[in-house]
Structure formats: C-alpha cells, structure tokens
Amino acid sequence: MHISEIQRQYFKNGETKSISFRIQQLQILQQAILKNESRIYEALKADLGKCQMEGYLTEVGFTLNDIDFMIKNIRKFAKHKKVKTPAIFLGGSSFIIPEPYGTVLIIGPWNYPFQLVMVPLIGAIAAGNCAVVKPSELTPNVSRVIAAIINDTFKSEYIAAIEGGVEESQKLLTQKFDYIFYTGSTTVGRIVMTEAAKNLTPVTLELGGKSPCIIDKDTNIKNAAKRVVWGKFLNCGQTCVAPDYVLVHKNIKEEFITNAIAAINEFYGSDPLEAEQYPHIVNERHFDRLLSLMNDGNILYGGKNNREKLYIQPTLIDSVSQDSSIMQEEIFGPIMPILEFDNLDTVISFINERPKPLALYYFSSNKSNIAKVLNETSSGGTCINDTINHITTSSLPFGGVGDSGMGSYHGKETFETFSHRKSVLHNQITYDFKLKYPPYKVTINLMKKVFRFLLN
Numbered sequence: 001m002h003i004s005e006i007q008r009q010y011f012k013n014g015e016t017k018s019i020s021f022r023i024q025q026l027q028i029l030q031q032a033i034l035k036n037e038s039r040i041y042e043a044l045k046a047d048l049g050k051c052q053m054e055g056y057l058t059e060v061g062f063t064l065n066d067i068d069f070m071i072k073n074i075r076k077f078a079k080h081k082k083v084k085t086p087a088i089f090l091g092g093s094s095f096i097i098p099e100p101y102g103t104v105l106i107i108g109p110w111n112y113p114f115q116l117v118m119v120p121l122i123g124a125i126a127a128g129n130c131a132v133v134k135p136s137e138l139t140p141n142v143s144r145v146i147a148a149i150i151n152d153t154f155k156s157e158y159i160a161a162i163e164g165g166v167e168e169s170q171k172l173l174t175q176k177f178d179y180i181f182y183t184g185s186t187t188v189g190r191i192v193m194t195e196a197a198k199n200l201t202p203v204t205l206e207l208g209g210k211s212p213c214i215i216d217k218d219t220n221i222k223n224a225a226k227r228v229v230w231g232k233f234l235n236c237g238q239t240c241v242a243p244d245y246v247l248v249h250k251n252i253k254e255e256f257i258t259n260a261i262a263a264i265n266e267f268y269g270s271d272p273l274e275a276e277q278y279p280h281i282v283n284e285r286h287f288d289r290l291l292s293l294m295n296d297g298n299i300l301y302g303g304k305n306n307r308e309k310l311y312i313q314p315t316l317i318d319s320v321s322q323d324s325s326i327m328q329e330e331i332f333g334p335i336m337p338i339l340e341f342d343n344l345d346t347v348i349s350f351i352n353e354r355p356k357p358l359a360l361y362y363f364s365s366n367k368s369n370i371a372k373v374l375n376e377t378s379s380g381g382t383c384i385n386d387t388i389n390h391i392t393t394s395s396l397p398f399g400g401v402g403d404s405g406m407g408s409y410h411g412k413e414t415f416e417t418f419s420h421r422k423s424v425l426h427n428q429i430t431y432d433f434k435l436k437y438p439p440y441k442v443t444i445n446l447m448k449k450v451f452r453f454l455l456n
C-alpha cells in the first residue's frame with residue numbers, strides 16, 4: 001500500500017483531530033529537535049558551510065520558536081468561529097470549523113533545508129493532519145537528520161519522512177494526497193501543480209524568482225548598503241527572498257557601491273573565502289552556473305572563487321545587459337548586479353514588465369514615493385528600508401503571487417493553510433419560512449423586500 005493510503009486509513013480513526021494530541025505531538029517534535037540539535041548544525045555545516053549561529057538563527061531557532069508559538073495559540077486557532085446568521089434562519093447559528101485536510105505532502109528545497117520542511121510540518125500537525133515529508137536530496141546530510149528525527153519519533157502511518165530525489169518526488173506526486181505544500185523553483189512548481197490537478201489536490205506553492213531592490217536618492221545610504229549586503233549575502237545569496245539585483249538612483253550609485261564594499265569587508269573580512277561565517281555554494285552544478293553568470297557585465301568587487309571548496313566571494317557587478325542570463329534567471333548566489341536609474345516611474349515599469357517577484361525592496365524616506373511603490377507594484381511581500389525581515393514577523397503571511405507562488409504561511413497563516421474552513425449553518429427545526437417553497441404565493445416585489453430584510 002502507498003504511504004498516502006496507509007496514512008489515510010490511520011487519519012480515519014480520528015486520533016489526530018484531538019487538540020491535546022496535536023499539542024503533545026508538537027512537544028514530542030520539539031524534544032526530538034533539541035535532542036538532535038548538534039547533528040543538525042553539523043549537517044548544515046557539511047552541506048552548505050553554514051556556521052552554527054546562522055544555523056540557529058535561520059533554521060533551528062526559527063523552527064523551535066514556531067513550535068512554541070503554535071502550542072501557545074493552537075486552542076485559539078482551532079476554535080469554531082461564530083459568525084452572523086441572517087434573520088431568515090431565526091433561532092439558528094452559523095460558524096466556521098477549521099478541520100484538517102487529512103494527509104499532506106510537504107516537498108522541500110535545499111537552501112534552508114531544515115526549517116523549510118519543519119515549519120510546514122508544524123502547521124500540518126497543529127491543524128490535525130498526517131504528513132509525508134520529502135526533504136531535498138541536494139543537502140543529503142540534512143535530509144538524513146530530518147529523516148532520522150521524523151522516522152525515529154513518529155509512527156509512519158502518522159508522519160513519515162521519505163528521502164530521495166526527483167524520481168522519489170515524482171512517485172509521491174502520483175499518489176493522492178489531500179494537500180500539497182511545495183517549496184522550490186517555479187519550473188518544478190508547475191510540474192507539482194500539474195500532478196496535483198489530476199487529483200484535484202489543493203496546493204501551496206512557495207516559489208522563487210528575481211526580487212528587485214530599489215535604492216532611492218533620499219535614503220540613509222550607509223544603512224541601506226548594510227541591509228542590502230546582509231540580505232544578499234546571507235547563506236551565500238542562496239535565499240529565495242534575497243535581493244536579486246539592485247536598482248540604485250544614479251546620484252548615489254558611487255556612494256552606495258563604496259558603502260556596500262565597506263559592509264562586505266565589515267561582515268566577512270577582506271578575504272571572505274577564509275571567513276568561518278560565510279557559507280558555500282550547495283554543489284558544483286550551481287557553482288558553475290553562478291560563474292557563468294559573471295561572464296556578462298563589469299565586476300566592481302569580488303569575483304574570486306574556489307571550486308574545490310565551492311566558495312564564491314561576494315561580488316558586485318555593473319553594466320549588465322538586460323537580456324543577459326544574469327538579468328533573466330534567478331541568481332540564487334552571491335552576485336549582485338547594480339543597475340542605475342533616475343526616474344522612479346521607469347523603475348516601476350521595468351519591474352511591472354517582469355514576472356511578479358516574491359519580494360520587492362524599496363529604500364527611501366519619501367512618504368509619497370513609498371506609497372507610490374506600494375500602490376503601483378505587486379509582489380509576494382514588500383519590505384521598506386530593509387531586506388528579508390518582513391518574512392521573520394509571525395503576524396505577516398509569507399508567500400508569493402503570480403510566478404512567485406500561491407498560498408502563504410507563517411504564524412496563524414501556517415495553521416490556516418493546513419486547515420479546511422468548513423462552513424456550518426445549524427438551523428432550528430421547528431419554525432419554517434413557508435414563502436420559500438413552491439408554489440410561490442407572493443408577488444416578486446414583495447419577495448424582493450422580504451429577501452432584503454431577512455437575508456441581511
């Protein structure tokens with residue numbers, strides 16, 4: 001029997017629906033993560049060169065906080081929500097019940113390989129589902145630890161981790177799940193949605209793309225440069241919401257570049273290839289891809305690399321042509337093209353001619369220009385005067401729009417993503433509104449009046 005079938009059978013016994021069961025399972029997961037914490041850091045170091053601090057801040061700490069948040073709020077989130085009942089159903093009541101979908105499939109990418117499967121899993125458990133987790137094969141050490149944590153902790157009819165690559169993922173996609181939560185590239189997102197459509201399975205697609213970063217002239221250039229450099233080179237540029245390229249006002253371009261170089265030196269030293277806290281590229285294929293992106297344009301800073309160690313120095317590049325690969329595909333590495341502009345309208349048109357990004361960044365102190373950017377562009381999320389941090393706030397849903405994805409999670413949204421909102425009208429049985437039954441005995445004009453009164 002397929003794993004989805006095994007879990008569907010188990011789901012039917014109703015055990016996963018009890019709130020105390022869900023809380024208990026979240027606590028068990030929390031303990032298993034804590035028990036394996038050092039193994040997780042070792043695996044992140046081996047696969048991506050992540051230092052422990054970055055591993056804690058962006059993966060383990062993020063996940064543990066999310067478990068705490070969910071345990072604290074689950075009873076509130078799972079409550080039946082009472083809503084207004086129209087007068088026509090006098091004596092009745094209406095409410096919304098968040099109910100689990102059943103069995104969910106979670107497919108993860110390699111760049112934050114731990115938290116990008118664990119946070120959805122927390123949502124799946126909290127909402128009362130069974131789950132199958134497929135971590136990325138490109139970070140094999142982390143995949144192994146995830147599989148160990150899950151498979152040593154839970155019975156497989158409830159939660160199972162299945163390791164493997166594209167083939168394994170494709171096999172899972174042929175099974176019928178009740179929900180699919182996929183994080184990865186836009187190209188594979190299309191494949192996932194096509195497969196899901198065959199079973200009418202709803203999906204969340206957390207995808208990527210090119211996230212632009214606009215630096216306008218009326219900003220604090222030093223702080224802007226620091227925040228952009230931090231967001232771009234975190235995890236060696238392998239972050240879905242990293243600023244992909246920068247559009248900087250021509251009056252401040254030189255000053256921005258000087259400050260960006262100073263920030264790189266401050267964060268990683270003059271030779272980042274030696275820096276303990278600077279991660280590496282995930283594998284040779286991505287390393288070679290990134291090097292080939294540097295063929296276009298003029299390297300202003302960086303460019304040094306070491307294939308054996310998979311290191312690429314933080315690199316600033318300008319004079320890139322718009323039809324070059326670096327401006328066509330998501331960079332997903334430590335190379336930052338710097339383009340200049342002198343008119344905000346032109347920049348907005350430039351962005352709007354391209355697929356809707358996952359994130360859009362705008363640095364400015366000008367309130368009307370901030371309002372203009374918010375009003376005239378569309379993106380999964382927007383961060384003003386900062387990068388990445390909009391996704392760290394549990395009260396802001398995180399997700400894409402258009403080519404950057406559909407659906408969202410984080411905070412309460414994670415619980416809702418894995419819950420079907422069932423609408424219930426509980427009518428009383430004694431009083432009956434006879435006018436609604438045929439043969440209709442009133443004029444249409446009277447019915448219009450009654451309708452408006454009773455249904456509002």
Ligand code: NAD
Nearest residue numbers: 108109110135136165166169184185188206207208209240
């Ligand atoms: P990917 O799409 O290549 O792989 C992701 C997962 O899909 C892996 O588990 C892989 O095994 C599986 N997969 C790969 N090819 C498949 C196929 N043909 N059929 C079925 N499954 C397949 O993505 P990636 O390279 O791991 O991640 C990088 C991309 O993910 C970037 O575009 C990045 O922006 C995006 N991303 C988005 C988010 C987000 O939250 N929106 C987060 C991280 C990464």
